Amino acid sequence: MPELPEVxxxxxxxxxxxxxxxxxxxxxxxxxxxxNETQFFKKTLINNSFEKIERRGKFIILKLKxxxxxxxxxxxxxxxxxxxxxxxxxxxxxxxxENDFNLLNKKAHLIIxxxxxxxxxxxxxxxxxxxQIINDQELNILKKRLxxxxxxxxxxxxxxxxxxxxxxxxxxAFLLNxxxxxxxGNIYADETLWEAGIRPTRNLNSLSPENIExxxxxxxxxxxxxxxxxxxxxxxxxxxxxxxxxxxxxxxxYGRDGEKCAECGSIIVKTTVAGRGTRYCPKCQPDNQKTETxxxxxxxx
DNA sequence: CTTCTTGTTACTGA
DNA sequence: ATCAGTAACAAGAA
Numbered sequence: 001m002p003e004l005p006e007v008x009x010x011x012x013x014x015x016x017x018x019x020x021x022x023x024x025x026x027x028x029x030x031x032x033x034x035x036n037e038t039q040f041f042k043k044t045l046i047n048n049s050f051e052k053i054e055r056r057g058k059f060i061i062l063k064l065k066x067x068x069x070x071x072x073x074x075x076x077x078x079x080x081x082x083x084x085x086x087x088x089x090x091x092x093x094x095x096x097x098e099n100d101f102n103l104l105n106k107k108a109h110l111i112i113x114x115x116x117x118x119x120x121x122x123x124x125x126x127x128x129x130x131x132q133i134i135n136d137q138e139l140n141i142l143k144k145r146l147x148x149x150x151x152x153x154x155x156x157x158x159x160x161x162x163x164x165x166x167x168x169x170x171x172x173a174f175l176l177n178x179x180x181x182x183x184x185g186n187i188y189a190d191e192t193l194w195e196a197g198i199r200p201t202r203n204l205n206s207l208s209p210e211n212i213e214x215x216x217x218x219x220x221x222x223x224x225x226x227x228x229x230x231x232x233x234x235x236x237x238x239x240x241x242x243x244x245x246x247x248x249x250x251x252x253x254y255g256r257d258g259e260k261c262a263e264c265g266s267i268i269v270k271t272t273v274a275g276r277g278t279r280y281c282p283k284c285q286p287d288n289q290k291t292e293t294x295x296x297x298x299x300x301x
Numbered sequence: 302c303t304t305c306t307t308g309t310t311a312c313t314g315a
Numbered sequence: 316a317t318c319a320g321t322a323a324c325a326a327g328a329a
Contacts, residue, residue: 001307001308002308003308058308074308075308076307076309076324077306077307077308077309077325078307078326124325125325125326125327126306126307126324126325126326126327127324127326128307128308129308167317167318168317168318169318173318173319176308178308178309185308186308235306235307235328274319274320275319275320275321276306276307277305277306277307
């Protein structure tokens with residue numbers, strides 16, 4: 001599941017791979033993943049180039065040079081972007097033993113060709129992701145609907161305290177809501193709350209100021225670390241080179257239900273919170289506010 | 302075969 | 316206004 005660290009990794013890589021390269025051709029094989037009318041989409045891109053690439057929440061925003069328009073990409077659950085420079089072999093699909101490029105070419109739902117013969121492939125197993133050309137106004141609406149950027153310096157403890165004040169939802173649902181903080185998904189919500197020693201079911205109004213501060217610090221710490229390790233590959237995620245994210249090895253609870261907690265050896269539990277599969281350590285993430293029983297408290301790994 | 306999974310939105314009911 | 320819960324979307328894995 002591409003979340004902030006994965007989308008950031010892709011964005012960073014695209015910056016030095018496709019920036020300012022002239023687009024020569026756009027091939028759409030699955031029309032449903034393009035939100036615009038096909039001809040408009042192609043016409044806007046061809047002979048144009050991307051002059052700025054940024055991430056906002058889980059969106060990749062590519063600013064077009066010739067017009068005041070933007071290509072926005074959301075990968076949702078299983079969207080993948082692969083870049084191929086001329087005829088180089090892409091890493092993904094090692095295990096198949098097949099020619100990786102042929103495989104990619106076969107599976108791609110959309111291909112952007114650049115004038116220097118490099119290509120950008122979009123592939124989406126579940127087909128929930130999308131690409132869309134939008135204008136300035138629509139971009140502003142999109143950005144306004146998203147909450148604060150968690151790795152931005154402007155996201156301070158004070159802002160977090162205000163955000164969480166007077167809210168009655170549980171902490172996990174709060175973290176997943178993109179209108180509060182943009183970019184956290186199921187993996188990093190669970191990992192953040194383990195790091196903070198807070199059970200995902202805890203209601204915001206039951207958290208002490210110390211709890212709030214711990215969650216705040218954990219958000220920054222986990223996301224920064226995950227970006228550094230180029231994201232998490234759990235099922236499907238691969239970067240633009242076709243390589244896996246290395247944060248997978250650092251996961252403490254996500255996908256580790258039934259295994260031992262790295263901190264205390266208790267068995268990691270899986271439940272449903274906010275309609276999502278949720279893993280936590282029953283001992284390190286206690287059910288109540290007695291944080292002094294939490295071995296993680298005050299400690300950052 | 303059915304059920305589950307996942308991000309996001311839309312909708313319902315409290 | 317707020318919040319919880321659920322259906323919908325698609326397709327593969329269990």
